[in-house]
Amino acid sequence: METPAFTPAMFLAVLPELGLLVLAGLVLFADILLRRRRERDLGLLTFGGLLLVAGLTLVFSRPNLVPELVFGGMLRMDWATYVFRLVFLIGAAISVLFTMDSDRRIRGGAFYLLVIVSTLGMNLMAASADLIMLYLAIETTSIPLYVLSGALVRDQKSTEAGIKYMLFGAFTSALMLYGFSLLYGFTGTTQMYALKDMFDTGAIPTAALVLVALLILIGFSFKISAVPFHFWAPDVYEGAPTPVAGYLSTASKAAGFAVLLRFLAVVFPDLYPSWLLVAILAVSSMIAGNVLAMTQKNIKRLLAYSSIAQAGYMLIGVAAGTELGYTSSIFYLISYLVTNLAAFGIVVIVGRTVGSDEIASYAGLSRRSPGLALALMVALLSLGGVPPFAGFIGKLFVFAAAVQADMIWLALVGIVNAVFALYYYLVVLKVVWLNRSENEEEKIPVTRPWALAVVVCVAGMLLLGTLFAPWYQWAMQAATAF
């Protein structure tokens, strides 16, 4: 391995990360300098900064056709990194929009700082090509998220969420690290792209590799909340501040998928048991997530279980293990990002006025606020996989990938689950549109940042659901770049 020589090009490669670092510093200073009442400006600064970084990434970090390893093989600049970075940045920006004007306790500079730092960690997760770098990136992402989940001080549920998330996270992270150390012990390298060649020599027994794959998959499954490593998700989503729950369920999950895809594609492409494990994770996540979602009375818990099931659908594409499978998973992730952010965002908005996250408190929403009701309809139907919204195309792609990979049984499990899932989404819609409540005349205030975020998400769902070809092209370029 050659010693890294610093060139301007290398700085350009990590431009988004540098931008985030600068932004984090800015927010920190602004928080100290500005007077207490100006939290809103901090939110705007964070949002604007994230957008600026996303714009810079879009223009200047566009990777070459030939992927390159930078910083001594620590990071890999390719289309996958590029697409995932944009996904994280946009997810973070929308989450910040939803945070503004929500609960007072989470509007401070420290909150935004943690969001920025964890986004930075996600960016590095997607780019990591080295086990040590990967582990550091995962922790950089996770530790701020633990704090964010417990950000509602003096709220028991939020504190519990933070602690629970941290304990589960530390546990699975330790297992994953153990897997990494075994890999290093077997091969003597931490470079992901060098590992595969070492396996091909046949010196390492397959059983050992399966054990390693299992340990590492546990770590990733925790991040994407796949069954049976999902137990934290409902409690954490329920207890955490709602914008954080939205961020956890989208950007954080996407980061988990980014590393999962890269790891499976690069390190274990020929290890059949690992693909089988993924298929099992997919099936168990879909079934458990959907069955448990059906009985939920709290919308955040319902969305939590639904997001577990959604991870299952995405895993179908991963389990297919083909180029189409990877592409469909990435496309699904993008469509899921805008969809679930919208869903959680509407929970933020409604919860702020209604003061409850019970599904029953959504009665009469279509009379109180027809626009919000329509947006919620779009989001839930997109989650359910109904055209012309993004989720339909995502589901169609992953099922197509399963069929093309001759895994029809997996596609069948998926479609049966889609039917169950549609049921509980429709039940929520029924409450929103049909049930009456006493205070139907009372409007639900929607501030400008919220309105912007909801409009962006709805537009995204419609765009991904109708003009899907360009996004598919991006997903495909990302999928083939690993």
Place this chain on the structure above:
Amino acid sequence: MNFPILSLTIFIPLIAGLIILLFPREKTTWPRVTALAAAIITFVLTIIVYASYDIAQGGYQFIEKVPWMPMWDISYHVGVDGISTPLLLMAGVVLFCGTAVSWNVSDRPREFFAFLMFLGTSVLGVFASLDLFQLFFFFELAIFPKYLMIVIWGYPKTREYGAMKLTLYLFIGSVFALVGVLAIVFLSGANTFDMLLLEQFGFDIGFQQLWFPFVFFGFAVLAAVFPLHSWAPDGHVAAPTAVSMMLAGVEMKVGAFAALRVGIMLLPEGAQIWSPLILALATINVVYGALIALVQTDFKYVIGFSSVSHMGLVLIGFATLNKDGLLGSGLQMFSHGVMTALFFSVVGMVYDRAHTRDIPKLGGLFQKMPAAAVAFIVAGLVSMGMPGFSGFIAEFPIFMGAWQVAPIVAIIAVLGILITAGYILLVLRRVFFGDLKPELAAVGDVSVLDKVSMAILVVMMIALGVFPSLMYPMVQSGVNYILALVGGA
């Protein structure tokens, strides 16, 4: 012809629906006017398409093709043939009449008319699709307007149950069809969604045998094939009038049409293998639906089950796979669509004014709403297959076709028609004739818009019955095309 008439037809309702959603809530007339205007334009456009379809030339016409997703060979690809042109016309007229009879919807009219327009786009889009992806896209597009319209504006006692049952049944059917569609495209190695190419692809016979039931029965759930029919009566009854008209009139044809287009036309050998089963199930549809209709005491359930029975005839025609049977099915899809829309609109008018659909509580309504009664009589005659009405020219070829394949089916199905005559006459007598019940003394007559829409539907059925040549040659050309695929594959 370069003028994008089909795209206009499909998207005018969609655009109208989106505009309606943007109206302020206080303006309760704007949505009605906009929706009615859009429905009239759509109706006129479908008439133009129908009138300018060149029968001598046959095949797919008014084709427009724009790449949608080149990587998978998905295009926005529309065009109509001799089978779909009449269905397009039928969708146009039912959309118009449905909008017209819903003029007085007062609860959240903005959402009502917007969703109704979306439903219109969905059905028109399916009938004009020449791309498998696009067909499925439009097919599924109907899910949310249907569910929400039934839940919000439906019959309070059963709407939650009816809407959920209908949506889940249809969703189950369509996702199985989806797996079949994906298999057709990816497993076979065809790798295109262009139906014109898929028609000529020549799938392996084992493949056809395996996948035909997925697509055919998956789509045919929407045509209420036995034993997956029970969503239909419950859904139709729970739905508001306009949605019942669209559901029973047009949506059930969408199911049958998709089963024909994707099942029979793409996998013709599979269709031959499975046709005995379809025949048997469809025959059960005819007789069972009619028998259940006979014993209903709810006015709307009678019509709901009669749809199940009549759709059985369409499926029998499909399963014969011969010229007469398919011809009859094509005509029956049109005739039944118009007829059942008329039935449901009359039922809706009666319910709106009498506030009950319980047949024993109704009676003598001819004195109060003569126009509706006459319309119901005409629809009843069509339903019974009386010569001189569209039902006759549609059902007769189906029986002829069935006789050639399986005489027993023809005999049993004719018995079904006898039962139909029984329940129609019974309902007619109990609801419209006899003594006027004292509770119904205050019932008023139907509105002008109601009369206009009923008149249009009545004229269509009689015109087709008296001059079959208005539609016969067109459907014939479509059938010849299908037969070439079935025979030549």
